[in-house]
Amino acid sequence: MSRLVVVSNRVAVPGENRAGGLAVALHAALQENGGLWFGWSGRAVRGESGAVHEQTEGDIRYVTLDINRRDFDAYYNGFANRTLWPLLHFRLDLVDYDRDTREGYARVNALFADKLAPQLRDSDTLWIHDYHLIPLAALLRERGVACRMGFFLHVPMPSSDLLAAMPNHTRLFSSLYAYDLIGMQTQRDVERFQDYVRLFGGGRVLNDGWMEAPGGRRFRAGAYPISIDTETIATQARAAVTKTAVKDLRASLDGRALAIGVDRLDYSKGLPERFRGFERYLETRREQRGKLTYLQIAPVSRGEVSEYQQLRQELEQIAGHVNGAYAEPEWTPLRYVNRNFAHATLTGFYRSARIGLVTPLRDGMNLVAKEYIASQDPDDPGVLVLSLLAGAAYELKDALLVNPHDLDGVADAIAVAATMPRDQRIERWRSMMDHLRRYDIHAWRRSYLEDLRAL
Ligand SMILES: O=P(O)(O)OC[C@H]1O[C@H](O[C@H]2O[C@H](CO)[C@@H](O)[C@H](O)[C@H]2O)[C@H](O)[C@@H](O)[C@@H]1O
Numbered sequence: 004m005s006r007l008v009v010v011s012n013r014v015a016v017p018g019e020n021r022a023g024g025l026a027v028a029l030h031a032a033l034q035e036n037g038g039l040w041f042g043w044s045g046r047a048v049r050g051e052s053g054a055v056h057e058q059t060e061g062d063i064r065y066v067t068l069d070i071n072r073r074d075f076d077a078y079y080n081g082f083a084n085r086t087l088w089p090l091l092h093f094r095l096d097l098v099d100y101d102r103d104t105r106e107g108y109a110r111v112n113a114l115f116a117d118k119l120a121p122q123l124r125d126s127d128t129l130w131i132h133d134y135h136l137i138p139l140a141a142l143l144r145e146r147g148v149a150c151r152m153g154f155f156l157h158v159p160m161p162s163s164d165l166l167a168a169m170p171n172h173t174r175l176f177s178s179l180y181a182y183d184l185i186g187m188q189t190q191r192d193v194e195r196f197q198d199y200v201r202l203f204g205g206g207r208v209l210n211d212g213w214m215e216a217p218g219g220r221r222f223r224a225g226a227y228p229i230s231i232d233t234e235t236i237a238t239q240a241r242a243a244v245t246k247t248a249v250k251d252l253r254a255s256l257d258g259r260a261l262a263i264g265v266d267r268l269d270y271s272k273g274l275p276e277r278f279r280g281f282e283r284y285l286e287t288r289r290e291q292r293g294k295l296t297y298l299q300i301a302p303v304s305r306g307e308v309s310e311y312q313q314l315r316q317e318l319e320q321i322a323g324h325v326n327g328a329y330a331e332p333e334w335t336p337l338r339y340v341n342r343n344f345a346h347a348t349l350t351g352f353y354r355s356a357r358i359g360l361v362t363p364l365r366d367g368m369n370l371v372a373k374e375y376i377a378s379q380d381p382d383d384p385g386v387l388v389l390s391l392l393a394g395a396a397y398e399l400k401d402a403l404l405v406n407p408h409d410l411d412g413v414a415d416a417i418a419v420a421a422t423m424p425r426d427q428r429i430e431r432w433r434s435m436m437d438h439l440r441r442y443d444i445h446a447w448r449r450s451y452l453e454d455l456r457a458l
């Protein structure tokens with residue numbers, strides 16, 4: 004079988020515990036057959052960009068690249084996270100378009116291509132990930148790389164009119180035509196991309212996921228919903244109840260039920276709306292007041308980007324307001340924690356929670372929703388409250404599905420989840436767990452790579 008080479012901005016190098024579904028999922032994918040993982044080193048250095056570091060663990064070779072402060076600001080803080088991230092999450096109001104950051108993004112992608120091209124063989128299967136690296140295949144082809152190239156977009160593909168609102172959109176998005184297979188999280192994402200290719204991208208949509216670029220090059224796009232290592236997480240969750248952090252959390256609840264949210268501190272995750280939905284629940288369900296504690300874990304993410312800094316302030320304010328209004332001397336309704344927790348510890352937290360709150364305004368998939376289900380006790384599972392606007396909602400249909408903008412709907416769902424009888428909880432959980440056992444991270448990787456290798 005050909006060697007797998009994975010490229011992503013974020014690389015989970017050995018010993019690192021970093022929040023983010025992409026890193027967690029790709030690590031699980033590479034663990035099975037080994038291969039090479041290439042990406043950013045996680046450092047914004049002084050001096051020139053381009054120093055390369057290498058390390059190996061088991062069958063995985065990690066090659067990472069330093070980027071200097073100027074490139075990092077333009078590529079990651081700038082074009083990737085202030086232009087593309089809001090655009091792809093349907094937030095045109097937050098898009099900051101700037102030619103300098105666009106050029107920084109192009110420069111870093113070209114550097115990735117320069118450093119990666121000599122490492123590649125024609126027999127490799129190259130799998131490039133996410134919005135940071137959209138033009139990479141085209142740049143590698145310009146450098147004579149001939150291997151099979153696939154792309155996976157972890158975030159949503161928005162409506163074509165939104166994409167077309169970005170200045171110079173065809174220059175960026177038509178570089179996707181250099182891939183052989185473009186994977187997206189859901190069929191809706193694929194359909195929206197097809198609209199773009201047809202209406203704005205100068206291409207044609209053929210049958211069975213095939214498309215044709217202007218000039219005749221053919222490529223495919225399909226839905227490959229990313230998933231989790233379901234069995235490992237279930238095993239970790241069973242074991243995690245003996246961890247001190249999990250025991251301490253349980254003891255601190257003092258017999259009350261727990262609702263949990265785990266999200267990077269990101270405006271796409273709908274945290275202000277979720278806090279207000281919880282407030283509405285406290286306001287309208289007097290009889291349930293004091294019986295449920297909500298723990299929100301929200302590690303700081305992209306903290307140098309101003310929109311993220313503003314969000315942090317806003318959340319501190321709402322959390323203070325909710326607790327000021329509803330706390331009792333012996334009970335704090337909303338616990339808000341900005342720390343990052345080890346994945347294995349989180350599984351124990353999920354298992355301790357009667358309710359999992361996952362209410363993003365838009366999310367490519369949302370692996371936390373899947374991890375919450377996989378971590379439950381089969382005899383006494385909790386209830387997942389899930390946004391209709393997360394990719395995960397296309398699969399986890401037995402969750403309590405909510406529109407995250409509807410605060411009353413969120414409050415109702417919390418109240419229903421808090422009082423749901425055990426047999427109903429088991430029935431809902433079982434059907435979602437069966438799905439996740441079948442469609443786990445290994446099935447995701449296999450189905451994508453089989454399709455890519457078959458082209
Ligand atoms: O690398 P960061 O800037 O720290 O951000 C972390 C990751 O966030 C995004 O994750 C997405 O991928 C998940 C797995 O497919 C998906 O479940 C989630 O809905 C997405 O938001 C981002 O796309 C990654 O590139 C980042 O590494």
Ligand SMILES: O=c1ccn([C@@H]2O[C@H](COP(=O)(O)OP(=O)(O)O)[C@@H](O)[C@H]2O)c(=O)[nH]1
Pocket residue numbers: 021022023024025027265266267300302342343344345346349368369370371372374
């Ligand atoms: O303190 C934390 C918070 C989150 N995560 C992990 O980060 C990932 C978040 O992925 P998701 O797809 O939900 O969202 P993303 O952050 O990628 O947008 C999940 O695997 C979480 O378990 C973690 O390991 N520690």
